[in-house]
Amino acid sequence: MDFRDTPEEAAFRAEVRAWLEANGNKRSRPDEVFGEGLDDAARLAAAKAWQAKKAAAGYAAITWPKEAGGRGGTAMQQVIYQQEEAAYLVPGMIFEISIGMGLPTVMTWAAPELKARFLRPGLAGEEIWCQLFSEPGAGSDTGGVRTRAVKDGEDWIVNGQKVWTSGAHFCDYGILLTRTDWDKPKQEGLTMFIVDMKAPGVEVRPIHQMSGDAEFNEVFFTDVRIPDRYRLGPECGGWKVMLSTLMQERLSVGGNLPTDLHEHLIALARKCEWEDRDGGPRPAIEDARVRARIADAYLQQKGVELIIARGLTAISKGKAPGPEMSITKLVAAKAMQDIAAFALELAGPEGLIGHQALGGDWRYMQRLWLSSPGARLGGGTDEILRNVIAERVLGLPGEIRSDRKLPFRELERA
Amino acid sequence: MNFDFSDDQRLLQDAVRTMLAETSTSQAVREVLEGRASHCAAAWRNLIEMGAVAAAVPEQYGGAGLGHLELCLVAEEAGRHLAAVPLSSSFYLAAEALLRAGSEAQKRHWLPRIASGEVVATAALGSRERYRAPAPLAFDGETLTGTSPALADGGIAGLAVLRVGGELVLAGLAGAGVSREPVPTLDPTRPLAEIRFERAPAERLPTADAAAVAARVLDGAAVLLAFEQVGGAARILEQTRDYALERKAFGRQIGSFQALKHKMADIYAAIELARVHAYYGAWALSSDAPELPRAAAAARVAATRAYVVAAEEGIELHGGIGFTWEMDCHLHYRRARHLGQLIGSEHAWRARLADALIEEAA
Numbered sequence: 001m002d003f004r005d006t007p008e009e010a011a012f013r014a015e016v017r018a019w020l021e022a023n024g025n026k027r028s029r030p031d032e033v034f035g036e037g038l039d040d041a042a043r044l045a046a047a048k049a050w051q052a053k054k055a056a057a058g059y060a061a062i063t064w065p066k067e068a069g070g071r072g073g074t075a076m077q078q079v080i081y082q083q084e085e086a087a088y089l090v091p092g093m094i095f096e097i098s099i100g101m102g103l104p105t106v107m108t109w110a111a112p113e114l115k116a117r118f119l120r121p122g123l124a125g126e127e128i129w130c131q132l133f134s135e136p137g138a139g140s141d142t143g144g145v146r147t148r149a150v151k152d153g154e155d156w157i158v159n160g161q162k163v164w165t166s167g168a169h170f171c172d173y174g175i176l177l178t179r180t181d182w183d184k185p186k187q188e189g190l191t192m193f194i195v196d197m198k199a200p201g202v203e204v205r206p207i208h209q210m211s212g213d214a215e216f217n218e219v220f221f222t223d224v225r226i227p228d229r230y231r232l233g234p235e236c237g238g239w240k241v242m243l244s245t246l247m248q249e250r251l252s253v254g255g256n257l258p259t260d261l262h263e264h265l266i267a268l269a270r271k272c273e274w275e276d277r278d279g280g281p282r283p284a285i286e287d288a289r290v291r292a293r294i295a296d297a298y299l300q301q302k303g304v305e306l307i308i309a310r311g312l313t314a315i316s317k318g319k320a321p322g323p324e325m326s327i328t329k330l331v332a333a334k335a336m337q338d339i340a341a342f343a344l345e346l347a348g349p350e351g352l353i354g355h356q357a358l359g360g361d362w363r364y365m366q367r368l369w370l371s372s373p374g375a376r377l378g379g380g381t382d383e384i385l386r387n388v389i390a391e392r393v394l395g396l397p398g399e400i401r402s403d404r405k406l407p408f409r410e411l412e413r414a
Numbered sequence: 415m416n417f418d419f420s421d422d423q424r425l426l427q428d429a430v431r432t433m434l435a436e437t438s439t440s441q442a443v444r445e446v447l448e449g450r451a452s453h454c455a456a457a458w459r460n461l462i463e464m465g466a467v468a469a470a471v472p473e474q475y476g477g478a479g480l481g482h483l484e485l486c487l488v489a490e491e492a493g494r495h496l497a498a499v500p501l502s503s504s505f506y507l508a509a510e511a512l513l514r515a516g517s518e519a520q521k522r523h524w525l526p527r528i529a530s531g532e533v534v535a536t537a538a539l540g541s542r543e544r545y546r547a548p549a550p551l552a553f554d555g556e557t558l559t560g561t562s563p564a565l566a567d568g569g570i571a572g573l574a575v576l577r578v579g580g581e582l583v584l585a586g587l588a589g590a591g592v593s594r595e596p597v598p599t600l601d602p603t604r605p606l607a608e609i610r611f612e613r614a615p616a617e618r619l620p621t622a623d624a625a626a627v628a629a630r631v632l633d634g635a636a637v638l639l640a641f642e643q644v645g646g647a648a649r650i651l652e653q654t655r656d657y658a659l660e661r662k663a664f665g666r667q668i669g670s671f672q673a674l675k676h677k678m679a680d681i682y683a684a685i686e687l688a689r690v691h692a693y694y695g696a697w698a699l700s701s702d703a704p705e706l707p708r709a710a711a712a713a714r715v716a717a718t719r720a721y722v723v724a725a726e727e728g729i730e731l732h733g734g735i736g737f738t739w740e741m742d743c744h745l746h747y748r749r750a751r752h753l754g755q756l757i758g759s760e761h762a763w764r765a766r767l768a769d770a771l772i773e774e775a776a
Contacts, residue, residue, distance in 0.1 A: 001416060001417060001419065001420075001483060001693070001696065001697045001700065001701075002416050002417075002697070002701070003415060003416075003417060003697075004415070004416070005415065009415075009640035076415075078669070119538060143467065145641065180722075214509055262771060262775075263775050264776045266771065266772055267775075286717060286763065291765065291768035291769075291772065292761075292764055292765070292768065294768050294771055294772065295711075295712075295715065295764045295765075295767040295768040295771065298712065298767065298771055299687070299691070299712055299715060299716050299767075300687070302691070302694075303687035303690055303691055303716065305692035306417070306691065306693065306694050307686060307690050308415060309417040309690070309695070310417055310418060310690060312415045312417070313415050313416055313417045313418045313672075314418075316415050316416070324686040324689070326688075327682070327683040327686055327687070330679075331683055331687065365529070383672075383676070385679075386672075386675065386676040386679035386680070387672070387675060387676075387679075389679035389682055389683070390676065390679045391675070393679075393682060394651075394655050394675075394678055394679070394682060395655065395658070395659075396655065396658065396669040396670065396674075396675050396678065397659075397666075397667055397669055397670035398670075399670075400666070400670065
């Protein structure tokens with residue numbers, strides 16, 4: 001048992017490190033993000049330039065086969081690249097859906113000429129992809145989508161609305177889940193397409209999040225025309241295509257979970273004062289209640305880090321990660337919320353003052369507090385994740401459902 | 415990255431699991447629970463003969479000379495099967511204290527006897543929590559006087575390592591000047607006894623820093639106990655899951671209700687978090703890493719919580735049947751309590767974890 005790289009992994013890490021040192025910029029503070037101070041257009045241009053450089057060096061899709069433009073490398077090499085890149089100012093989310101969902105789905109399901117058309121420019125960041133599955137009436141229950149695609153000669157005409165689409169405002173293409181047959185049961189009447197996000201009839205509206213940010217969008221489709229050759233998989237085979245897309249997420253071991261929250265907590269506790277029944281005030285860091293919460297913070301986030309280390313061990317040996325990986329998001333997102341909330345409490349009533357007035361030290365935890373409710377929802381709510389663990393890991397029965405066999409049209413009426 | 419046990423280590427674990435499934439049955443554990451046996455002799459004999467419990471005792475002292483990683487997996491199986499054996503007293507505590515602080519002569523004399531099962535050893539290395547201040551033990555260089563109020567496996571032990579003031583003292587329990595009285599215990603499958611010393615012959619473990627040795631041994635024990643806790647927690651969760659699949663109410667398997675599914679998912683999450691903290695502790699223990707105090711305290715707190723919640727909710731999820739003497743739920747409820755307090759409660763260990771974290775961040 002050890003935490004060291006194998007000689008091959010160490011060699012790859014050294015290669016990645018040298019390339020990043022020569023080509024990237026390191027973060028100067030932990031919460032610094034790519035393109036601070038640039039406007040949206042300039043940040044997007046800078047992100048595309050970085051992606052082009054990364055693709056040319058063979059790091060854009062390490063695990064993809066060489067004939068698809070990848071490196072033909074191992075999952076562990078992908079993880080090592082991500083670990084090393086984490087110290088650098090790189091565009092985080094912008095290409096994540098392209099590389100993690102859109103392009104792999106194209107690679108699995110599209111005709112050869114479409115692969116030739118889309119894979120290379122997608123990898124190089126010239127075109128960016130989004131994923132259009134969720135709808136206002138189909139969130140956790142994705143099988144309930146109502147966006148309608150109707151065949152018209154060699155084309156399909158699409159009408160409907162998608163929601164929670166990351167990056168739709170700057171994307172060029174998307175993978176779109178539609179309903180093409182309303183007489184089949186809900187999951188059997190779905191069909192997947194590639195959609196041109198710049199096509200007439202596509203309208204993107206940003207969603208104003210509770211955190212003040214706008215990372216997601218609503219996307220409206222009005223008589224949007226999609227050629228049949230842009231169909232991914234068979235007609236009414238969309239559910240299977242979607243599952244294959246989501247399976248890709250399983251490989252994205254590691255994610256972007258912060259591993260230093262207890263250190264932030266310690267730093268803030270050193271600056272606050274607490275009284276207890278022995279009097280005071282004393283530095284909060286000396287208070288047993290505060291120390292207990294610092295220990296709790298460590299237990300959660302270090303636990304998640306170690307579970308990922310187990311997953312990486314499996315990957316390093318060429319095996320699939322174990323079922324314990326399924327708890328990471330559930331634990332990490334709630335831990336983020338709990339830790340951030342306690343950090344704010346350290347300052348008592350003053351902790352209600354925004355970081356703009358209270359001080360930059362508080363910015364990170366205040367932003368984390370406001371974003372953590374979204375982290376508990378995205379990629380599966382806590383409740384859905386508990387169902388997944390209970391059913392797939394523990395083998396407990398699935399939910400009793402009345403909608404599996406009925407034609408979707410009848411569900412709509414009921 | 416190799417954050418897992420090796421295939422050979424897993425083979426040893428499998429062998430121990432198979433053996434304990436046959437010898438540490440519910441019936442065998444209940445012999446101890448109901449006072450008809452002091453410990454589960456068949457399981458103990460087999461664990462000794464397999465070289466499993468003496469995995470971390472060097473070969474020159476009669477052990478298997480494997481290491482602590484192997485002992486961790488033995489501990490996990492002992493926890494899984496609720497083994498009623500003096501494993502923690504003899505091997506996590508006493509043998510480790512002898513190895514770290516004993517003279518060559520003391521090690522040569524006692525360790526082979528412990529490893530062969532000829533002598534059961536126990537230890538009391540101090541706790542940060544107490545209720546009654548017992549008459550303090552006094553050691554005059556040659557004899558020991560006073561009372562050790564709740565010595566694990568004190569009823570059958572022939573040897574004890576005791577912290578007396580600033581010293582570690584080795585006392586034979588079979589000779590003159592020692593008397594013992596079993597005390598009623600919340601987990602009778604891991605019995606305690608009060609031991610009274612009246613000018614009993616004893617000798618010093620020649621260490622310059624008894625406190626440091628005790629802390630180091632307790633850290634190791636925290637890791638090993640965490641494996642027992644994780645093993646027990648996983649077992650009671652499995653039994654609860656199986657029962658929830660079998661039992662029907664309101665026309666359905668009770669395991670199909672989200673109230674139960676989600677609770678079990680949370681227990682699973684607590685166990686898997688505890689498991690990786692225990693693994694990290696195993697790594698730190700086996701490699702003698704400077705992270706050991708932090709890793710051991712984290713393993714202790716996470717595993718204590720996981721086993722307690724799995725045992726408490728195991729009864730709850732079973733419903734009325736879980737509250738009966740015949741079901742094994744209460745064996746886990748008792749064992750979770752025993753393991754969670756044997757070397758100090760989670761609160762003391764959480765304070766120790768915070769100390770380590772804050773010191774590191776200085």
